[in-house]
Structures are given as structure tokens and as C-alpha cells.
Amino acid sequence: MRILLVGATGTLGRSVRDVLGERGHEIVTASRGGSDVSVDITDTESIRAMYGKVGEVDAVASAAGGVPWLPFGELSHQDVLDGVVGKVISQVELVRRGTAHVTGSFTLITGVLARDPVRTGTVASLANGAVEAFVRAAAIELPQRVNAVSPTVFTESVGAYGDLFAGFEPVPVRRAANAYVRSIEGHQTGQVYEIG
Incomplete structure (x- = not known):
């Protein structure tokens, strides 16, 4: 299959690229820099241009989306907007603009905070829950299949995020990457694959 991987340069994106490549898929990478195609997923025009350059693909795998990590009392209106645009609207637009391609x-991509929140992760919980609800709803209408991968903290990221996820069992990033294989090569739609 020819697969467009968005967010290809991060920890998860690199692992997804490796796993899909090992399975013989042709991977077209996209990110802000260092990929086959440059894209800013918070900009709908950039998403449109990316699809114009890439053309038709069998699948899109998104490993991108940022949210602010701040105590609730310190969140500004802009922080909330940035999180919703960075992880929710950006991925909704990947689907909406991608249906023709x-x-x-x-x-x-979502995450464990949709079901198990932590301090300073309010916007992450909001965004992850919204993406998961979108996947379930869009699956009813789209001719394409749509799923989400929802991992806990990665073993490889414990050094950066471990204190936020006290008591959570970390998982190797490759476990999450394998869920992308399940989603792309499988037949289910409207699923949220919980990892860890």
C-alpha cells in the first residue's frame, strides 16, 4: 500500500514508519520539516497543498498533534484553542480534506488521557476525547475506514513525561506502531485501539 504518514519525525512517527516499511508498504512522510512533504497540520491550506503534492494514497496515518500542558488555573483561552486546533481540528481536517485522495x-492519534486524566493534562484529555468521538461518528458516514490509536506513555518518553504519568505502565512505542498496522491492514472502522 501507499501510505501517507503525517508526523513522521516524532518518536511515534519514526516507529510507525519503521513498522510499516518492514511490512513492505510505500511510505510518503509529511511533517513540518525533514520529510518528503512539508505540512503544518494546524493550517488547512497547508493540508490541502500536501494532498495536492502527494496525490492518491491507500491510507493516512497521523502521528501528529500538540497540546499545552499547564495547570487548569493557568490555562488561557488561547491555550485551549491551541490544543483543540493542534490535535482535534488538525486531524479532522486531515480526514475532511483527504476524502478525495x-x-x-x-x-x-489520541491517548490515554481521554479515559484516565492527569494534572496539567486537561487540554490533552479534552482533545483526545474529541478525536475519539469524531472517529466513532465519522465511521458512520465515511466510505473510507477511520480508527484511532490511543496509547499510554511510551517507555521511550518516560524521561520527558514520566512524572506526569506516575503509576501508569509505560509501553514500548512499537506496540502503538503495531496498532497502526492493525488499523491500516485490518477491516474495522470506528475503533479506538487502546494501548496499555
């Missing part, structure tokens, strides 16, 4: 499936 994608023949098979979309796989989006």
Missing part, C-alpha cells in the same frame, strides 16, 4: 483508511 484516500481510498482505504485514516488512522488518527
Whole structure:
């Protein structure tokens, strides 16, 4: 399959690229820099241009989306907007603008905070929950399949985020990458694959 991988340069994106490449797929990478195609997923025009350059693909795998990590009392209106745009609207637009270019499936990224929140993660919980609700709803209407991968903290990221996830069992990033294989090569739609 020809797969567009968005967010290809991060910890998860690199692992997804490795796993899909090992399975013989042709991977077209996209990110802000260092990829086959440059894209800013918070900019709908950039998403449109990316699809114009890439053309038709069998699947889109999204491993991108940022949110602010701040105590609730310190969150500004702009912080909330940035998180919703950075992780929710950006991925909704990947699907919305991609329907004319994608023949098979979309796989989006959420996370454990949709179901198990932590301090300073309010916007992450909001965004993850919204993406998961979107996946379930969009699956009813889209001709393409759409799923989400929802991992806990990665073993490889414990040094950066471990204190926020006290008591959570970390998982190797490759476990999450394998869920992308399940989503892309499988037949289910409207699923949220919880990892860890």
C-alpha cells in the first residue's frame, strides 16, 4: 500500500514508519520539516497543498498533534484553542480534506488521557476525547475506514513525561506502531485501539 504518514519525525512517527516499511508498504512522510512533504497540520491550506503534492494514497496515518500542558488555573483561552486546533481540528481536517485522495483508511492519534486524566493534562484529555468521538461518528458516514490509536506513555518518553504519568505502565512505542498496522491492514472502522 501507499501510505501517507503525517508526523513522521516524532518518536511515534519514526516507529510507525519503521513498522510499516518492514511490512513492505510505500511510505510518503509529511511533517513540518525533514520529510518528503512539508505540512503544518494546524493550517488547512497547508493540508490541502500536501494532498495536492502527494496525490492518491491507500491510507493516512497521523502521528501528529500538540497540546499545552499547564495547570487548569493557568490555562488561557488561547491555550485551549491551541490544543483543540493542534490535535482535534488538525486531524479532522486531515480526514475532511483527504476524502478525495484516500481510498482505504485514516488512522488518527489520541491517548490515554481521554479515559484516565492527569494534572496539567486537561487540554490533552479534552482533545483526545474529541478525536475519539469524531472517529466513532465519522465511521458512520465515511466510505473510507477511520480508527484511532490511543496509547499510554511510551517507555521511550518516560524521561520527558514520566512524572506526569506516575503509576501508569509505560509501553514500548512499537506496540502503538503495531496498532497502526492493525488499523491500516485490518477491516474495522470506528475503533479506538487502546494501548496499555
